[in-house]
Amino acid sequence: MSASAPTPRTLDRGTEQRIRDGIGRQTLLTTLGISIAELAVGRVVLDLPYRTDLCQQNGFMHAGAITTLADSACGYAAASLIPEDRDVLTVEFKVNLLSPARGDRFRATGEVVRAGRTLTVCSADVTAWADDGDGNPETSLVRVALMQATMMAVTPPASARQATPLR
Amino acid sequence: MSASAPTPRTLDRGTEQRIRDGIGRQTLLTTLGISIAELAVGRVVLDLPYRTDLCQQNGFMHAGAITTLADSACGYAAASLIPEDRDVLTVEFKVNLLSPARGDRFRATGEVVRAGRTLTVCSADVTAWADDGDGNPETSLVRVALMQATMMAVTPPASARQATPLR
């Protein structure tokens, strides 16, 4: 989407820290091994290395893991543009799975398509990569998934802000 | 969808075994703790107990885990109606997240809306449950998610049939 756009603007330090903290508090992302590759204004890139315990029946990465990666990239792309006292929730998303998720690493690029006061529309592209010998992405192989998502800015529940157990 | 429909027909033993084997081969489902609650013709119910390592920032189950549950229920509902030598792939899905996924257990009911020779359209409903003291679902709390999905019947790759490593 942003191929012709100017280089994304760097996030201010406060917003960057807020996003890093937010990702750190999402325990599923740690469980799956999702990490940050790049953070910018309206654009977030996340990585998920291949793991044999996150697969579907043919040994490829499961659509559920790829979707979690794409949803997170969209959510934090939206979060990069909202005021710091608001939280982002996923309203809905739609994902097309374009090719079997075969590769050493999967990279989702989430971008804001339209930012509104309440709702932000995002898209994410997930690509498979082959790593070099040192575990760094070297060759982009194939586009794996395309997501279109709606995110909502909400005032976080008081209990969340107080960090009391919510369940 | 099937509220007014006749009781779902019981699966024949071969198809049931094939679905159980398929679920067993999806390592992500084991990693997340997804289990079978009910299998019928065109209808599959799967369970996912709450776990603190599968959450989003507020301590609720992450949309990615809920989506994986719903996608799997749709996929196996479709699989229950296709010939045994064919595999099911997710073409695409769209999910609305209706309420925070707060509860002891999450239950996805996947149903076939329309079965075609190549494509099968499914829907899934995910509900949160409170368990009784023995870890059995007791009270249905709230509807958590609604999914509409397209599945495709494919001839599995030879390598998959031979169970050789695929990556």
Place this chain on the structure above:
Amino acid sequence: MSASAPTPRTLDRGTEQRIRDGIGRQTLLTTLGISIAELAVGRVVLDLPYRTDLCQQNGFMHAGAITTLADSACGYAAASLIPEDRDVLTVEFKVNLLSPARGDRFRATGEVVRAGRTLTVCSADVTAWADDGDGNPETSLVRVALMQATMMAVTPPASARQATPLR
């Protein structure tokens, strides 16, 4: 969705009139020939008779006409549950086209899945019908489409309330 639900509650007269007026102000609906079959709380049924000038290449009703019908049924189902001074906008929808739209008449049943203060999630089912000799729907033929939609309650623009031209 509501097959097992209690009979939908009748709309109060003010809300019913508001919905009828709203449908009357949507010129595309008149252009296509969409009419009201049933209005209830959280449930709206709309009809679209077959017309040769609303078709795709094979002489079936075009997906665009079927989608407009389903979107409208969802939108007014949502409108039936919101305060009278607010307007409903479509945020997004996803539609699966299940069968060629062949028949004398197409009927969309839109229902509210979850009503929130800002966002309302709806689904709609579109069915083809054969009419009796007098132009009344007689036999339900086949399910044509399934929609899942997100609607938003907004305060209408002042200019809209003053009915001045908006373009």
Place this chain on the structure above:
Amino acid sequence: MSASAPTPRTLDRGTEQRIRDGIGRQTLLTTLGISIAELAVGRVVLDLPYRTDLCQQNGFMHAGAITTLADSACGYAAASLIPEDRDVLTVEFKVNLLSPARGDRFRATGEVVRAGRTLTVCSADVTAWADDGDGNPETSLVRVALMQATMMAVTPPASARQATPLR
């Protein structure tokens, strides 16, 4: 999507004629006033001028008209890449409505994201334009909608090929 891509390749004359004929046979497109702005390999641009009889309640173009435009751009983008004896059907699409459709003209750019033998995934972007005094698009105003769609190549029914009435 294609912003950084090489200039789209020109269609061969046979495919171009086949697409023009196909659009001509879709009576809804003529009824709404949709016309071709550009045809290329994997990329189709369609125009829809504003009309007061295609509006929603506030005098903006109705989401149903905008969606029909975007779906058609996706469908013909897919058609530009499939063999001439096959027809394209819409399996499903999802559309986010980004801004009120206010303007003199609406332009949908449909592009193929991934072409498969059976299924083709497309996206479409719809933008509003202000015309110059002579009815030509002059200024791009705002992005109105974003669509993600799945198209299917099918062998057309014999009756369609024989152009006999199908209903």
